[in-house]
Protein backbone atom coordinates (compact mmCIF):
# COMPACT_ATOMS: atom_id res chain seq x y z
CA UNK A 1 0.00 0.00 0.00
CA UNK A 2 1.45 3.30 -1.11
CA UNK A 3 0.45 6.72 0.23
CA UNK A 4 0.76 9.55 -2.25
CA UNK A 5 0.73 13.15 -1.12
CA UNK A 6 1.57 15.19 -4.21
CA UNK A 7 -0.41 15.85 -7.37
CA UNK A 8 2.63 15.35 -9.63
CA UNK A 9 3.47 11.99 -8.03
CA UNK A 10 -0.14 10.81 -8.43
CA UNK A 11 -0.25 11.94 -12.06
CA UNK A 12 3.03 10.12 -12.80
CA UNK A 13 1.71 6.98 -11.11
CA UNK A 14 -1.55 7.11 -13.10
CA UNK A 15 0.40 7.50 -16.35
CA UNK A 16 2.62 4.53 -15.45
CA UNK A 17 -0.39 2.35 -14.55
CA UNK A 18 -2.10 3.21 -17.83
CA UNK A 19 1.11 2.46 -19.74
CA UNK A 20 1.05 -1.02 -18.17
CA UNK A 21 -2.53 -1.45 -19.39
CA UNK A 22 -4.03 -1.37 -15.90
CA UNK A 23 -7.60 -0.23 -15.28
CA UNK A 24 -7.63 2.42 -12.56
CA UNK A 25 -10.55 2.52 -10.13
CA UNK A 26 -10.97 5.59 -7.94
CA UNK A 27 -12.95 5.85 -4.71
CA UNK A 28 -13.14 9.53 -3.73
CA UNK A 29 -13.66 10.06 0.02
CA UNK A 30 -13.18 12.62 2.75
CA UNK A 31 -11.86 9.96 5.13
CA UNK A 32 -13.33 8.82 8.47
CA UNK A 33 -14.06 5.65 6.56
CA UNK A 34 -16.84 3.32 7.65
CA UNK A 35 -18.13 0.02 6.30
CA UNK A 36 -20.08 1.87 3.57
CA UNK A 37 -16.83 3.28 2.13
CA UNK A 38 -15.18 -0.14 2.34
CA UNK A 39 -18.00 -1.54 0.20
CA UNK A 40 -17.17 1.09 -2.43
CA UNK A 41 -13.51 0.03 -2.34
CA UNK A 42 -14.42 -3.65 -2.67
CA UNK A 43 -16.70 -2.86 -5.60
CA UNK A 44 -13.90 -0.92 -7.31
CA UNK A 45 -11.54 -3.85 -6.67
CA UNK A 46 -13.92 -6.21 -8.48
CA UNK A 47 -13.80 -4.07 -11.62
CA UNK A 48 -10.37 -2.46 -11.77
CA UNK A 49 -6.72 -3.53 -11.47
CA UNK A 50 -5.33 -0.60 -9.50
CA UNK A 51 -7.50 0.88 -6.75
CA UNK A 52 -6.88 4.44 -5.61
CA UNK A 53 -8.74 5.83 -2.59
CA UNK A 54 -8.53 9.59 -2.28
CA UNK A 55 -8.81 11.02 1.21
CA UNK A 56 -9.24 14.77 1.22
CA UNK A 57 -11.55 16.88 3.37
CA UNK A 58 -12.48 19.31 0.65
CA UNK A 59 -12.86 22.83 2.09
CA UNK A 60 -14.74 24.24 -0.92
CA UNK A 61 -17.79 22.04 -0.36
CA UNK A 62 -18.33 23.32 3.18
CA UNK A 63 -20.01 26.68 3.84
CA UNK A 64 -18.31 28.83 6.51
CA UNK A 65 -21.02 27.84 9.03
CA UNK A 66 -20.56 24.09 8.40
CA UNK A 67 -18.46 21.40 10.08
CA UNK A 68 -15.20 21.59 8.06
CA UNK A 69 -13.00 22.11 11.14
CA UNK A 70 -14.68 19.46 13.23
CA UNK A 71 -14.95 16.91 10.37
CA UNK A 72 -13.14 13.77 11.66
CA UNK A 73 -9.59 13.27 10.37
CA UNK A 74 -7.93 9.93 11.06
CA UNK A 75 -5.54 9.22 8.20
CA UNK A 76 -3.54 6.43 9.82
CA UNK A 77 -6.62 4.36 10.69
CA UNK A 78 -8.14 5.11 7.27
CA UNK A 79 -5.04 3.86 5.46
CA UNK A 80 -5.25 0.57 7.37
CA UNK A 81 -8.96 0.28 6.49
CA UNK A 82 -8.22 0.95 2.80
CA UNK A 83 -5.52 -1.70 2.72
CA UNK A 84 -7.76 -4.29 4.39
CA UNK A 85 -10.52 -3.57 1.84
CA UNK A 86 -8.19 -4.12 -1.12
CA UNK A 87 -6.99 -0.63 -2.08
CA UNK A 88 -3.52 -0.30 -3.63
CA UNK A 89 -2.94 3.44 -3.23
CA UNK A 90 -4.19 6.20 -0.96
CA UNK A 91 -4.01 9.68 -2.44
CA UNK A 92 -4.10 12.06 0.54
CA UNK A 93 -2.92 15.49 -0.60
CA UNK A 94 -2.48 18.45 1.74
CA UNK A 95 -4.77 21.39 1.01
CA UNK A 96 -2.03 23.45 -0.75
CA UNK A 97 -1.63 20.72 -3.38
CA UNK A 98 -5.28 20.95 -4.43
CA UNK A 99 -5.89 24.64 -3.79
CA UNK A 100 -2.54 26.42 -4.03
CA UNK A 101 -2.35 30.13 -3.17
CA UNK A 102 -4.19 32.12 -5.83
CA UNK A 103 -6.42 29.21 -6.90
CA UNK A 104 -9.47 30.61 -8.75
CA UNK A 105 -11.14 28.05 -11.06
CA UNK A 106 -14.42 26.32 -10.19
CA UNK A 107 -16.88 24.02 -11.96
CA UNK A 108 -20.59 24.64 -11.52
CA UNK A 109 -23.33 22.29 -12.71
CA UNK A 110 -26.32 24.57 -13.06
CA UNK A 111 -29.41 22.40 -13.15
CA UNK A 112 -29.27 19.14 -11.21
CA UNK A 113 -27.37 20.88 -8.41
CA UNK A 114 -29.98 23.60 -7.87
CA UNK A 115 -32.88 21.99 -5.87
CA UNK A 116 -32.85 20.13 -2.53
CA UNK A 117 -29.28 20.28 -1.14
CA UNK A 118 -28.61 23.16 -3.52
CA UNK A 119 -31.23 25.29 -1.76
CA UNK A 120 -29.92 24.89 1.75
CA UNK A 121 -26.24 24.49 0.77
CA UNK A 122 -25.90 26.78 -2.28
CA UNK A 123 -22.11 26.47 -2.67
CA UNK A 124 -21.82 22.78 -1.79
CA UNK A 125 -21.99 21.16 -5.23
CA UNK A 126 -19.66 23.74 -6.76
CA UNK A 127 -17.06 22.44 -4.31
CA UNK A 128 -17.91 18.81 -5.03
CA UNK A 129 -17.77 19.11 -8.84
CA UNK A 130 -14.57 21.14 -8.66
CA UNK A 131 -12.74 18.64 -6.47
CA UNK A 132 -14.09 15.56 -8.29
CA UNK A 133 -13.04 17.01 -11.66
CA UNK A 134 -9.60 17.66 -10.19
CA UNK A 135 -9.41 14.12 -8.80
CA UNK A 136 -10.36 12.76 -12.23
CA UNK A 137 -7.60 14.81 -13.85
CA UNK A 138 -5.04 13.84 -11.23
CA UNK A 139 -5.83 10.13 -10.73
CA UNK A 140 -7.00 9.50 -14.34
CA UNK A 141 -9.45 6.76 -13.33
CA UNK A 142 -11.26 4.54 -15.82
CA UNK A 143 -14.02 4.13 -13.26
CA UNK A 144 -15.02 5.90 -10.07
CA UNK A 145 -17.32 4.59 -7.35
CA UNK A 146 -19.73 6.76 -5.36
CA UNK A 147 -22.41 5.89 -2.81
CA UNK A 148 -26.15 6.17 -3.48
CA UNK A 149 -26.45 7.67 0.02
CA UNK A 150 -25.56 11.01 -1.62
CA UNK A 151 -28.17 10.67 -4.37
CA UNK A 152 -27.97 14.25 -5.61
CA UNK A 153 -24.16 14.20 -5.58
CA UNK A 154 -24.27 11.11 -7.81
CA UNK A 155 -26.70 12.82 -10.22
CA UNK A 156 -24.60 16.00 -10.35
CA UNK A 157 -21.37 14.08 -10.97
CA UNK A 158 -22.97 11.97 -13.68
CA UNK A 159 -24.16 15.17 -15.38
CA UNK A 160 -20.71 16.74 -15.10
CA UNK A 161 -19.11 13.62 -16.60
CA UNK A 162 -21.48 13.84 -19.58
CA UNK A 163 -21.25 17.61 -20.02
CA UNK A 164 -17.45 17.80 -19.73
CA UNK A 165 -16.72 14.58 -21.68
CA UNK A 166 -14.83 12.82 -18.91
CA UNK A 167 -13.99 9.23 -19.91
CA UNK A 168 -14.86 7.91 -16.48
CA UNK A 169 -17.41 5.21 -15.80
CA UNK A 170 -19.42 6.33 -12.75
CA UNK A 171 -20.45 3.36 -10.63
CA UNK A 172 -22.97 3.74 -7.84
CA UNK A 173 -22.99 1.46 -4.82
CA UNK A 174 -26.16 0.94 -2.77
CA UNK A 175 -26.44 2.62 0.64
CA UNK A 176 -25.15 0.47 3.47
CA UNK A 177 -27.29 0.53 6.60
CA UNK A 178 -26.75 -0.37 10.24
CA UNK A 179 -28.79 -3.38 11.40
CA UNK A 180 -31.50 -1.01 12.70
CA UNK A 181 -31.80 0.82 9.36
CA UNK A 182 -29.72 3.97 9.93
CA UNK A 183 -27.75 4.79 6.77
CA UNK A 184 -24.00 4.65 7.42
CA UNK A 185 -22.41 8.11 7.43
CA UNK A 186 -19.25 9.65 8.82
CA UNK A 187 -21.51 12.22 10.50
CA UNK A 188 -23.35 9.55 12.56
CA UNK A 189 -20.54 9.79 15.09
CA UNK A 190 -21.78 13.29 15.98
CA UNK A 191 -25.04 11.80 17.28
CA UNK A 192 -25.72 11.20 20.97
CA UNK A 193 -27.45 7.95 21.91
CA UNK A 194 -30.82 9.74 22.14
CA UNK A 195 -30.37 11.51 18.81
CA UNK A 196 -29.38 8.25 17.19
CA UNK A 197 -32.62 6.60 18.32
CA UNK A 198 -34.67 9.52 16.95
CA UNK A 199 -32.66 9.41 13.69
CA UNK A 200 -34.14 5.99 12.98
CA UNK A 201 -37.33 7.83 11.97
CA UNK A 202 -35.54 8.74 8.72
CA UNK A 203 -35.12 5.16 7.51
CA UNK A 204 -38.54 4.30 8.96
CA UNK A 205 -40.08 7.02 6.81
CA UNK A 206 -38.29 5.73 3.70
CA UNK A 207 -39.24 2.10 4.36
CA UNK A 208 -42.87 3.09 4.96
CA UNK A 209 -42.92 4.82 1.56
CA UNK A 210 -41.39 1.75 -0.04
CA UNK A 211 -44.12 -0.41 1.55
CA UNK A 212 -46.79 2.00 0.33
CA UNK A 213 -45.44 1.74 -3.22
CA UNK A 214 -45.38 -2.06 -2.93
CA UNK A 215 -49.05 -1.86 -1.90
CA UNK A 216 -49.88 0.17 -5.01
CA UNK A 217 -49.62 3.80 -3.83
CA UNK A 218 -47.66 5.86 -6.36
CA UNK A 219 -48.76 9.44 -5.71
CA UNK A 220 -45.88 11.65 -4.65
CA UNK A 221 -48.01 13.87 -2.39
CA UNK A 222 -49.22 10.87 -0.37
CA UNK A 223 -45.76 9.29 -0.07
CA UNK A 224 -44.21 12.60 0.96
CA UNK A 225 -47.01 13.36 3.45
CA UNK A 226 -46.64 10.00 5.17
CA UNK A 227 -42.82 10.26 5.38
CA UNK A 228 -43.09 13.83 6.71
CA UNK A 229 -45.63 12.69 9.32
CA UNK A 230 -43.26 9.99 10.60
CA UNK A 231 -40.38 12.46 10.85
CA UNK A 232 -42.47 15.15 12.53
CA UNK A 233 -43.24 12.84 15.45
CA UNK A 234 -39.63 13.15 16.64
CA UNK A 235 -38.97 16.07 18.99
CA UNK A 236 -35.39 16.71 17.86
CA UNK A 237 -35.96 16.45 14.12
CA UNK A 238 -36.52 19.52 11.94
CA UNK A 239 -37.36 18.56 8.38
CA UNK A 240 -35.33 20.40 5.72
CA UNK A 241 -36.99 18.60 2.82
CA UNK A 242 -38.84 15.42 1.92
CA UNK A 243 -39.25 15.03 -1.83
CA UNK A 244 -39.98 12.48 -4.51
CA UNK A 245 -37.71 13.31 -7.45
CA UNK A 246 -36.20 11.85 -10.60
CA UNK A 247 -32.94 10.15 -9.67
CA UNK A 248 -31.21 11.60 -12.77
CA UNK A 249 -32.49 15.19 -12.90
CA UNK A 250 -33.62 15.71 -9.29
CA UNK A 251 -36.80 17.29 -10.67
CA UNK A 252 -40.00 16.69 -8.66
CA UNK A 253 -41.99 13.61 -9.63
CA UNK A 254 -45.79 13.43 -9.42
CA UNK A 255 -45.74 9.65 -9.21
CA UNK A 256 -43.20 7.02 -8.18
CA UNK A 257 -41.74 5.27 -11.22
CA UNK A 258 -39.96 2.02 -10.35
CA UNK A 259 -36.18 2.35 -10.43
CA UNK A 260 -36.35 5.99 -11.56
CA UNK A 261 -37.86 7.89 -8.63
CA UNK A 262 -36.04 8.54 -5.41
CA UNK A 263 -37.58 9.62 -2.13
CA UNK A 264 -35.03 11.88 -0.56
CA UNK A 265 -34.90 13.34 2.94
CA UNK A 266 -32.76 15.91 4.73
CA UNK A 267 -33.27 16.81 8.39
CA UNK A 268 -31.61 18.63 11.22
CA UNK A 269 -31.23 16.32 14.19
CA UNK A 270 -30.64 19.18 16.65
CA UNK A 271 -27.44 20.62 15.10
CA UNK A 272 -26.46 17.56 13.01
CA UNK A 273 -27.57 17.56 9.38
CA UNK A 274 -28.54 14.09 8.11
CA UNK A 275 -29.59 12.96 4.63
CA UNK A 276 -30.89 9.66 3.31
CA UNK A 277 -32.88 8.40 0.33
CA UNK A 278 -34.41 5.35 -1.23
CA UNK A 279 -34.92 4.54 -4.89
CA UNK A 280 -38.56 3.46 -5.05
Ligand code: PAF
Nearest residue numbers: 028029030058128131150
Ligand atom coordinates in the same frame (compact mmCIF):
# COMPACT_ATOMS: atom_id res chain seq x y z
O1 PAF B 1 -18.92 12.11 -0.86
C1 PAF B 1 -17.87 12.62 -0.42
O2 PAF B 1 -17.23 12.11 0.51
C2 PAF B 1 -17.37 13.90 -1.06
O3 PAF B 1 -18.40 14.75 -1.41
C3 PAF B 1 -16.41 13.66 -2.25
C4 PAF B 1 -17.13 12.98 -3.41
C5 PAF B 1 -15.25 12.79 -1.80
C6 PAF B 1 -15.86 14.98 -2.75
O4 PAF B 1 -15.15 15.64 -1.77
